[in-house]
Amino acid sequence: MAVALSLSGASAQTGARPAAPATTLLYGTFNDAWLAATVDRWADSGFGGFIVPSYVQWFSSAADLEAHRPHLTDLARGGARYGVTENFIAIQLAATRYDDGRGLPAWQDELGWQAVLVNFERIAEFARTTGMRGIALDTEHYGSHLWDARHARNDRLPKHVLERIVHERGKRLMQAFRHAFPGLQVILLQEGAFWWVAQADAEYELWPAFFNGLASDRPQPGIVVATESTYPERDLLRLMNRDPGAFIRQRASQIEAAIASIAEFPEYWKSDGSLAVGMWPLGVTYADKSARYRPEVFSGQLDAARSASGRYVWVYSHGNAWWRMTPPEVVSFSEAPWHYTFDKPSQIAPMDPAAKDYSAIVRRAARARGATPTPNRRRPGRGPPAAVSRRRSPASREAPTPMMRCAA
Numbered sequence: 215m216a217v218a219l220s221l222s223g224a225s226a227q228t229g230a231r232p233a234a235p236a237t238t239l240l241y242g243t244f245n246d247a248w249l250a251a252t253v254d255r256w257a258d259s260g261f262g263g264f265i266v267p268s269y270v271q272w273f274s275s276a277a278d279l280e281a282h283r284p285h286l287t288d289l290a291r292g293g294a295r296y297g298v299t300e301n302f303i304a305i306q307l308a309a310t311r312y313d314d315g316r317g318l319p320a321w322q323d324e325l326g327w328q329a330v331l332v333n334f335e336r337i338a339e340f341a342r343t344t345g346m347r348g349i350a351l352d353t354e355h356y357g358s359h360l361w362d363a364r365h366a367r368n369d370r371l372p373k374h375v376l377e378r379i380v381h382e383r384g385k386r387l388m389q390a391f392r393h394a395f396p397g398l399q400v401i402l403l404q405e406g407a408f409w410w411v412a413q414a415d416a417e418y419e420l421w422p423a424f425f426n427g428l429a430s431d432r433p434q435p436g437i438v439v440a441t442e443s444t445y446p447e448r449d450l451l452r453l454m455n456r457d458p459g460a461f462i463r464q465r466a467s468q469i470e471a472a473i474a475s476i477a478e479f480p481e482y483w484k485s486d487g488s489l490a491v492g493m494w495p496l497g498v499t500y501a502d503k504s505a506r507y508r509p510e511v512f513s514g515q516l517d518a519a520r521s522a523s524g525r526y527v528w529v530y531s532h533g534n535a536w537w538r539m540t541p542p543e544v545v546s547f548s549e550a551p552w553h554y555t556f557d558k559p560s561q562i563a564p565m566d567p568a569a570k571d572y573s574a575i576v577r578r579a580a581r582a583r584g585a586t587p588t589p590n591r592r593r594p595g596r597g598p599p600a601a602v603s604r605r606r607s608p609a610s611r612e613a614p615t616p617m618m619r620c621a622a
Contacts (some may be wrong), residue, residue, distance in 0.1 A: 233340050236295065236526050237262035238528070238529060239529070240528070242533075243531070244266055245260065245547045248543060248555075250286070250288035253466075258381065260580035263302065264289070264298070264302070265302050268304070269555075271318055272330060273309075278312075283344055287344045289345075300347045304538070308355055322371060322379055325534060327383060327386075335390040337394075338394035342398070346403070347399050350392065350403050350440065351401070352403040356406050361410075361424070363377075376423075377420065378423075380596070387427070387428065395578070399438065403439050403440045403442070404439075405441050405469045406422070407472040409421075410476070425477075429478065430478065432482045434486065435525070436486030436487045438487070438488055439488075440490040444493065444519065455507055472486070487526065490521050490524070492527070493530070493609060494530045495511075497531060497533070500532065503560070503565050504568075509582045525572045538561070538565050539562055540562065585606050
């Protein structure tokens with residue numbers, strides 16, 4: 215049942231949360247080898263790190279991970295020279311295996327989950343040893359019915375039984391993460407509590423149990439919930455265009471109220487958890503990299519997002535709207551085994567000429583938080599850097615995309 219939420223304009227930031235202004239992260243369909251090799255191009259971009267999806271999945275084998283170790287290690291080491299230190303591996307819980315199409319085991323499948331937890335611990339160890347800051351768990355359902363208590367995958371188990379099981383899975387998952395990587399930062403991509411509480415979306419009915427399981431041991435640093443309903447489409451986009459600050463403050467307050475209403479440990483969320491408000495200014499389609507709203511709207515959105523967030527805010531790049539690969543780069547970085555370049559024609563398509571204005575807004579926010587840009591030092595023999603300017607509707611974000619083989 216939906217719960218009435220306060221629509222007051224009060225700040226969504228409460229409790230003893232991180233005082234430092236938010237670092238801006240960029241989520242995009244990167245070729246990880248290209249990103250590592252060209253990280254110097256992002257030196258003065260204003261982005262403090264990347265969320266890299268799809269190369270690592272919940273089913274990735276040890277061999278899969280090792281294939282990407284060099285590139286993510288290079289990204290962490292190279293990024294550190296330019297202040298790009300907050301880098302995350304994104305893992306889609308709704309992704310299906312590439313060999314047989316199977317999804318995440320049913321919640322009640324004890325043997326299946328034992329294997330999944332072993333793998334998640336391995337992934338956390340991989341994140342630690344490559345120098346990543348943490349893991350972003352993508353909890354969007356993508357049609358998988360992962361959180362739907364009434365779906366056939368749950369063998370008609372009563373909701374209260376399922377909630378107990380899902381809670382335990384979340385608890386054990388966080389324990390596996392922390393065992394392999396003490397200090398791991400966990401980000402949850404998208405606000406499942408909001409979709410269940412405020413929208414009564416049954417596809418997120420079990421999400422609160424998972425969230426509470428993750429939070430049950432009060433992990434540090436606190437859990438971050440990265441929002442998607444803060445980059446609206448259609449009618450709500452018109453509202454944001456009129457007053458981006460008011461829209462972001464109101465939606466962030468609604469999300470905070472939803473999380474508070476389902477939190478098993480509300481004092482933990484209030485003191486240690488935080489939002490990372492998401493934005494989507496560039497990229498109408500994969501082929502059309504143009505802006506979705508004006509630079510001044512993005513500026514107001516980003517200012518309000520930073521006020522409503524804790525450690526991070528994030529920008530969703532629809533496809534590759536914030537960068538451009540050269541044709542030779544697309545060829546060379548797609549040749550090696552295990553490498554995948556998403557939508558190659560759009561990778562080389564020109565960026566919106568106004569992208570520089572959006573980039574300048576991100577840079578100004580970074581400088582306001584005291585970040586010291588490092589000069590863009592290019593290695594000898596390299597050409598000039600390519601232009602660097604930079605997810606909620608289930609239909610709007612990329613569906614899980616195969617980027618590597620699954621071990622048999």
